[in-house]
Amino acid sequence: MTRHVIRLDTPAPSFIDSFLLGDGRLGAALRGRPGTEEMDLNLDTLWSGGPGEHGAGPQDAAALAEPGDDDAGVPDVEAPGPVLLTEIRAAIAGGDLARAEQLARRNQSGRWTQAYQPVGRLRWTYATDADGSSYARELDLRDGVARSTHDGVTVETFVSAPAGVLVSRATGAGADGAGTANPEGAVAAVLDTPHPVRTTTTVDGAGRTWTVVTGRAPATCLPGYVDLAEPVAYADDQPEADGSVAAGMGFAVVAVTEAVPGGRRLVVAGATGFRGWDRRPGADVDAIAQTARDQVAAALECRTEDLLAEHVADRRRLVDRVDLDLSASGDDAAAHERAFDLGRHLLVSSSRPGTQAANLQGIWNADARPAWSGNYTTNINLEMAYWPAELLDLAELHTPLLDLARDLAVAGTATARRCYGARGAAVHHNTDLWRFTEPVDGEPQWAAWPSALWWLAHHLVEHVDFAGSGAERAGRTVGAVAVLRAGAAFALDMLVDDGTGTLVVSPSTSPEHRFVLDGGAEVAVGAGAAMDQELVREVLSSYLALAGDDPGEAALAAEARAALPRLREVAVGRAGDLLEWADERRPAEPGHRHVSHLYGAFPGSRITATREPALLEAVRRALALRLANGSGYTGWSQAWILCLAARLRDTALAEHSIDLLLRTLTSASGLDLHPHEDWPEGQVFQIDGNLGVVAGMVELIVQSHDGAVSLLPALPDRWPAGRLTGVRTRGGHRVDVRWSGGHLDAATVTAGDGPLVLEVPERRGPAVVVCGGAAVPTTAVVPAAPGCSRLTFPTRPGAVHSLSFPSR
Helix, strand or coil: CCCCEEEECCCCCCHHHCEEEECCCEEEEECCCCCEEEEEEEECCCECCCCHHHHCCCCCHHHHCCCCCCCCCCCCCCCCHHHHHHHHHHHHHCCCHHHHHHHHHHCCCCCCCCCECCCEEEEEECCCCCCCCCCEEEEECCCCEEEEEECCEEEEEEEECCCCEEEEEEECCCCCCCCCCCCCCCCCCEEECCCCEEEEEEECCCCCEEEEEEEECCCEECCCCCCCCCCEECCCCCCCCCCECCCCCEEEEEEEEEEECCEEEEEEEEEECCCCCCCCCECCHHHHHHHHHHHHHHHHCCCHHHHHHHHHHHHHHHHCCCEEECHHHCHHHHHHHHHHHHHHHHHHHHCCCCCCCCECCECCCCCCCCHHHHCEECCCHHHHCCCCCCCCCCHHHHHHHHHHHHHHHHHHHHHHHHHHCCCCCCECCEECCCCCCCCCCCCHHHHCCCEHHHHHHHHHHHHHHCCCCHHHHHHHHHHHHHHHHHHHHHHHHHEEECCCCCEEECCECCCCCCEECCCCCEECCECCCHHHHHHHHHHHHHHHHHHCCCHHHHHHHHHHHHHHHHECCCCECCCCCECCCCCCCEECCCCCCCCHHHCCCCCCCCCCCCCCHHHHHHHHHHHHHHHHCCCCCCHHHHHHHHHHHHHHCCHHHHHHHHHHHHHHCECCCCCEEEECCCCCCCEEECHHHHHHHHHHHHHHHEECCCCCEEECCCCCCCCCCEEEEEEECCCCCEEEEEEECCEEEEEEEECCCCCCEEEEEHHHCCCEEEECCEECCCEEECCCCCCEEEEECCCCCCCEEEEECCCC
């Protein structure tokens, strides 16, 4: 097979079958249409709304109240959050969970996040005589280049991070300007956009056709599931002297078409008026357009070959750090390898230092009211998109998420105070460009979850743990502590004594799920849901580990130390399963898509084979129950199951999960799908599953969360031979692994400055470690995972150690 390439023989019939390109800022979804290419364009900072109160539209929660709601004994909707919190906790403690549910509704904001906006669909005619004969298209996942061929034409398209532009070149006998139709001037590119815009088209002295489109994003845009009279509204106010407006930022797209030797070329750039999450955006569209003009003008001075070479070098600098090669394992494994390559391609294309974090759809979106507003959904989707970043040695691509977490630790302080009377910062299940942190209007099972910052803090801790040197680790720790401090302070104020001396989070929900009360009512609000208990344990432990000795943290650290041993442990049910809530409850959806209660096994690392073997078995049983009832029907849900299968070392489940992901939950172009009845295709693209599967595949081969670097912990039977090179582990080590016949052949570890313990399958026999041509003495370490042995040996940062099994 040809590695790193997706090949198809038809154009994309819809957005979900497009090839996606990007540089973290400018995104393009290519349909590959013969003769006239169509590409949906996006800019990572083009969102509706504005900062502060303008970040959520003038929604009226009362207008959306369910008719017949029984509000008897419920405080007024305007009651301050701390007063409501006292009432909610009292209802929970008294066992009146139906009333707690009603009260929780009153602690919502009545508002929603803003929406990620499309720039529009650009149409570029490059071959007026094309009929689509001999058609093929491909996406090079290593170099980030899309190609289509037909009618004697080859079209090559890429988005260059160094140049900040999209470049598309059509060459060959069938291309306009190569002896066929339209040999003189280039046809202008046309942008179809849902926004009110002004378009100007001019031809310069060199015969290039310039199309400049300027406009403004909506001042507010409601989610698609909110049915109000004016869901999308545009402002018509004039910018202030500094070019700013309250809401509805300006944007511009500049597209230039020109004749080049052998055909045509298109160069595109875009810019927005975004100035910062807490600053009024700009709407001086002429100034914004000049930024895009300058980028295009600079690119036009370069040959396409030079722009392409620069782009490819930039890509390979990132992509080539890690390689998974399953080519020796057959066609199924080759498809799995492409899924790995595609996920990494999407991460490199959607997240770069200085850009915004990848949202639900990365940086790609064709709809003014995208599914779930295209926002940042913090109860799984946002985090999953970054699960593989550190593993792939792409820590710099993790930084947009870490920056977002740091912003939210600031923005969420007002929400913690207003909604809970608490210290620290509260962040709920949705956020956006403007760092919205409030509970949205809606059902408590998703809205009444203020725990997002705790989960996001996990990513900053991982960033520290994967650092390769002490200096790097120290620098990363500073940023992590700021978020951990905000998370720990809020966590401490959300804990209450449950009457037995143990501490539980109250109120508490398990993301997007409910349980059934004795009378048949379904509610979400209670105390001590498993995920919240795990998150609080983790954030307090991490805070103490990274900041506990700092005198400036002494007071808060003392509170955290006192609280940690009093935290209620997650519960195990009669069936031996880890319970989602504090006690046995009948789940409203036994096959619910979220597996939040299993957080401690993945992405957390407290529940492992050596630390908590009994709880790990309870995780196994809980997951089996979920799957027996139909869980895993979305791409991201199945990706989470894959990651759990890796941690459970369940190779059969891992293979089944990958099969479902690739055969039923991805589009023709490999994009992860989520069912959505409001879309013509019945499903929408979400980036999370594409990235989650990458993390899961790495963890089948190398893990490092349980105190050791474990090699081949859960190798699938259909991957009998292969290699994984360059993967990063906790402690800052880099690992290469090679195997055949389903057995480990050799490994190479380039040491970081963290402790190094290796775990290998016992059936391999004694391992020999060599460094610098000399054998290195090893020492056995216990305990190890079942069927494995552990060894450690002296090392130093940068030392290269080779592991082999001569007795085989």
